[in-house]
Amino acid sequence: MKLVILGAPGAGKGTQAVNLAEKLQVPHISTGDIFRSNIKGGTTLGKLAKEYIDKGALVPDEVTIGIVKDRLQQDDCKKGFILDGFPRTIAQAECLDNILAEMDTALDCVLDLAVNDEVITKRLSGRRVCPECNASYHVDYMEETQKGICLVCGTKLVQREDDREETVINRLKTYHNQTEPLIGYYKAKGKLVVAEGKIRIEDTKTEVYKVLGLEK
Numbered sequence: 001m002k003l004v005i006l007g008a009p010g011a012g013k014g015t016q017a018v019n020l021a022e023k024l025q026v027p028h029i030s031t032g033d034i035f036r037s038n039i040k041g042g043t044t045l046g047k048l049a050k051e052y053i054d055k056g057a058l059v060p061d062e063v064t065i066g067i068v069k070d071r072l073q074q075d076d077c078k079k080g081f082i083l084d085g086f087p088r089t090i091a092q093a094e095c096l097d098n099i100l101a102e103m104d105t106a107l108d109c110v111l112d113l114a115v116n117d118e119v120i121t122k123r124l125s126g127r128r129v130c131p132e133c134n135a136s137y138h139v140d141y142m143e144e145t146q147k148g149i150c151l152v153c154g155t156k157l158v159q160r161e162d163d164r165e166e167t168v169i170n171r172l173k174t175y176h177n178q179t180e181p182l183i184g185y186y187k188a189k190g191k192l193v194v195a196e197g198k199i200r201i202e203d204t205k206t207e208v209y210k211v212l213g214l215e216k
């Protein structure tokens, strides 16, 4: 399946994308993860991306589109992919259509994970992530015994710099101004399905499987 997951920051795109990629046996492509690993590696791309990410703004389209184009042209994407965090602007969506058309293919479906701003703000301020394996947790749902340690790889969890409150406010503004119009864009193309994001990850997953017509 060739799928895009849309949704505000903190809607749970990453968590659902990891699960779907495993279920469907296709690569999970997260532009946010690509930028973060470049920031960690101190690359030129990382330095450039950090300037925008720290402000809650979008990395310029010409940079982001090139990265995604290269990734989609790799062999493992032939059988499908889950795009998480891309596209985020109409210009990116139009380029994605063109990239796929050049490859003689097209998106099967676009999944919008709908969650309101109040829930998002709470989620992001309590989110803690593993800097090693990218696993994501919430302070309210972490086991007492876990003590801020990643259950997958044992690394100490951290707060993403862009999950701090001032940046979250800007990220939400950016989402509403630049990314939300994509819902109408894909609806008009008949590609959109909507799943309501729930408090529990498992409940969101049930909803996602239902709208995508997948067996649990």
Ligand code: AMP
Pocket: 009, 010, 031, 032, 033, 035, 052, 053, 056, 057, 058, 059, 060, 061, 064, 084, 085, 086, 087, 088, 092, 162, 171
């Ligand atoms: P995410 O992990 O998807 O929330 O992305 C973190 C940050 O990376 C975003 O707030 C943006 O600054 C940047 N970013 C990720 N994907 C894109 C994209 N498709 N276009 C522009 N900037 C992006």
